[in-house]
Amino acid sequence: MRKIDIFDTTLRDGEQSPGINLNTAEKIEIAKQLERLGVTVIEAGFPASSPGDFDAVHQIAKTVKNSIVTGLARAVKSDIDAVWEAVKVAEQPHVHTFIATSPIHMEYKLKKTPDQVIEQAVAAVKYAKEKFSLVEFSCEDGFRSDKEYLVRIINEVIKAGATTINVPDTVGYASPQEYGALFRFLRENCTGADNVKFSAHCHNDLGMAVANSIAAMENGADQIECTINGLGERAGNAALEEIAVALHIRNDIYPVETGITLKEIKRTSQLVSRLTGSVIQPNKAVVGKNAFAHESGIHQDGVLKHKETYEIISPALVGEGDVPLVLGKHSGRAAFRDRAETMGFELSDDKLNKAFEDFKKLADRKKEVTEEDLVTILTEQQISIEDVAVFELKSVQVQYGSAHIPTATVVVQTPAGQQEIFSGTGNGSVEAIFNTLEQIADEKVKILDYRVKSVGQGEDALGEAVINVEYKGYKYTGRDAAQDVLEASAKAYVNALNRHLIQASTRALAVN
Numbered sequence: 001m002r003k004i005d006i007f008d009t010t011l012r013d014g015e016q017s018p019g020i021n022l023n024t025a026e027k028i029e030i031a032k033q034l035e036r037l038g039v040t041v042i043e044a045g046f047p048a049s050s051p052g053d054f055d056a057v058h059q060i061a062k063t064v065k066n067s068i069v070t071g072l073a074r075a076v077k078s079d080i081d082a083v084w085e086a087v088k089v090a091e092q093p094h095v096h097t098f099i100a101t102s103p104i105h106m107e108y109k110l111k112k113t114p115d116q117v118i119e120q121a122v123a124a125v126k127y128a129k130e131k132f133s134l135v136e137f138s139c140e141d142g143f144r145s146d147k148e149y150l151v152r153i154i155n156e157v158i159k160a161g162a163t164t165i166n167v168p169d170t171v172g173y174a175s176p177q178e179y180g181a182l183f184r185f186l187r188e189n190c191t192g193a194d195n196v197k198f199s200a201h202c203h204n205d206l207g208m209a210v211a212n213s214i215a216a217m218e219n220g221a222d223q224i225e226c227t228i229n230g231l232g233e234r235a236g237n238a239a240l241e242e243i244a245v246a247l248h249i250r251n252d253i254y255p256v257e258t259g260i261t262l263k264e265i266k267r268t269s270q271l272v273s274r275l276t277g278s279v280i281q282p283n284k285a286v287v288g289k290n291a292f293a294h295e296s297g298i299h300q301d302g303v304l305k306h307k308e309t310y311e312i313i314s315p316a317l318v319g320e321g322d323v324p325l326v327l328g329k330h331s332g333r334a335a336f337r338d339r340a341e342t343m344g345f346e347l348s349d350d351k352l353n354k355a356f357e358d359f360k361k362l363a364d365r366k367k368e369v370t371e372e373d374l375v376t377i378l379t380e381q382q383i384s385i386e387d388v389a390v391f392e393l394k395s396v397q398v399q400y401g402s403a404h405i406p407t408a409t410v411v412v413q414t415p416a417g418q419q420e421i422f423s424g425t426g427n428g429s430v431e432a433i434f435n436t437l438e439q440i441a442d443e444k445v446k447i448l449d450y451r452v453k454s455v456g457q458g459e460d461a462l463g464e465a466v467i468n469v470e471y472k473g474y475k476y477t478g479r480d481a482a483q484d485v486l487e488a489s490a491k492a493y494v495n496a497l498n499r500h501l502i503q504a505s506t507r508a509l510a511v512n
């Protein structure tokens with residue numbers, strides 16, 4: 001199968017992301033992981049740019065054995081010398097030298113004529129070739145360069161000894177058709193093109209870096225330059241993980257081999273994110289937190305019946321562990337039942353439906369329904385007794401103001417199935433609720449203890465209330481949870497009275 005080399009530039013172009021600054025130890029760790037990942041070339045830095053960068057490239061060249069290590073150099077002798085000093089210890093010393101070839105860069109940045117640029121490029125490649133067996137030459141801003149001029153400069157640097165020709169879309173301006181067509185044109189028109197590798201290097205300014213890289217590959221590029229998590233100057237470079245997985249999954253239309261060990265992708269991405277401090281966007285393809293998370297009921301039902309209904313990449317392929325279905329406001333019964341069973345709950349259909357209703361109400365109000373919330377909701381149903389008619393709190397409303405007497409209004413469905421409204425007052429909101437609910441009891445309810453606590457963390461955590469009462473000579477503990485502590489308190493009170501009804505019915509059964 002045709003081999004496509006993966007040239008990783010996380011440690012060079014990736015480090016050009018604003019805010020990223022890796023020290024030598026961190027770069028070595030990343031380089032070792034890139035080697036495990038199986039990249040062909042590691043661009044470890046720009047040795048002439050600082051002593052720190054020089055040291056990192058040098059240490060990496062000494063450490064890494066299974067990937068080629070290179071460094072970037074302007075088309076000047078001193079930069080090329082710096083790369084040589086840094087990587088000469090490597091088995092296959094490689095240098096990546098470049099000069100801009102677009103009219104705008106040549107005129108305004110380099111302040112050189114096109115002929116002067118060719119002269120400087122040729123001199124640099126010839127000089128590099130005296131030391132290095134592998135010389136990559138990049139036409140910076142290649143995509144915005146004149147095509148005929150590109151052919152001229154490429155022909156000259158091939159003659160001078162370049163082994164790889166990189167044609168970057170430095171500012172991320174290309175479309176896939178245009179970038180692919182450029183590679184086809186260069187392959188067909190450069191003399192000596194068959195003796196060198198062509199390389200693509202795409203930036204993501206218009207979100208097309210991965211598509212452009214693949215278009216180049218389809219049109220003759222042998223190497224793709226990319227970074228982990230798509231890091232890089234401005235909007236970043238083409239994301240290595242997306243390219244490697246796309247070429248693997250769509251092998252039917254891209255019959256190529258990259259040599260990437262796909263199951264190392266997740267670990268590499270996490271390591272780079274941690275060491276660079278660059279957070280991965282949740283919906284990032286392949287490595288984002290949501291890349292394999294199914295949220296909506298119809299998708300979850302499909303995935304539970306047959307994974308491939310909505311999953312084209314298995315998480316295990318890229319070294320990702322099991323990803324539980326996300327339970328949220330869009331989830332359906334199938335996912336809810338699946339999670340309840342996974343958590344070890346065995347509920348009747350009726351109880352499961354009731355728990356599902358509570359879950360849906362909560363999911364409507366909360367950003368994220370946590371595992372603890374689920375345990376609370378499911379436990380409530382597990383411990384409820386189905387056959388005894390009990391009170392059900394339908395709604396609670398409290399009016400509170402520092403200058404007014406707190407007043408509560410509750411709607412309760414009685415064990416006989418009727419809905420009744422009660423209202424009452426108290427010294428505080430909770431007392432107003434309890435005084436009001438006492439009206440559903442046959443006699444005085446003595447409150448022995450009452451506590452509230454939050455389940456989980458954050459301001460939208462569930463509140464759980466526990467109340468100990470003495471009623472008709474017996475002591476009962478009522479408890480319940482809701483997003484609002486006042487509602488949880490009302491439900492806990494009703495739960496305590498219901499426990500009396502349940503116990504009374506159990507006692508009656510025992511007597512009969």
Ligand SMILES: CC(=O)SCCNC(=O)CCNC(=O)[C@H](O)C(C)(C)COP(=O)(O)OP(=O)(O)OC[C@H]1O[C@@H](n2cnc3c(N)ncnc32)[C@H](O)[C@@H]1OP(=O)(O)O
Pocket residue numbers: 013016046048049050073074075076098099100109110111140170233
């Ligand atoms: C598209 C890319 O990603 S290119 C790589 C970008 N990476 C970096 O720039 C690495 C970090 N850079 C640095 O540390 C510094 O810019 C250095 C050490 C490289 C150079 O620093 P300085 O000597 O102070 O130059 P400065 O950065 O101000 O300007 C760059 C000079 O290099 C010249 N230059 C730019 N590209 C090239 C090139 N490929 N070949 C030769 N000369 C070049 C510019 O024309 C400019 O020259 P001038 O000073 O005569 O006008």
Ligand SMILES: CC(C)C(=O)C(=O)O
Pocket residue numbers: 013072098138139140141166168169170171201203
């Ligand atoms: C140095 C070159 C290859 C580069 O990073 C670019 O043109 O984007």
Ligand SMILES: [Mg+2]
Pocket residue numbers: 013168170201203233
């Ligand atoms: Mg770049």
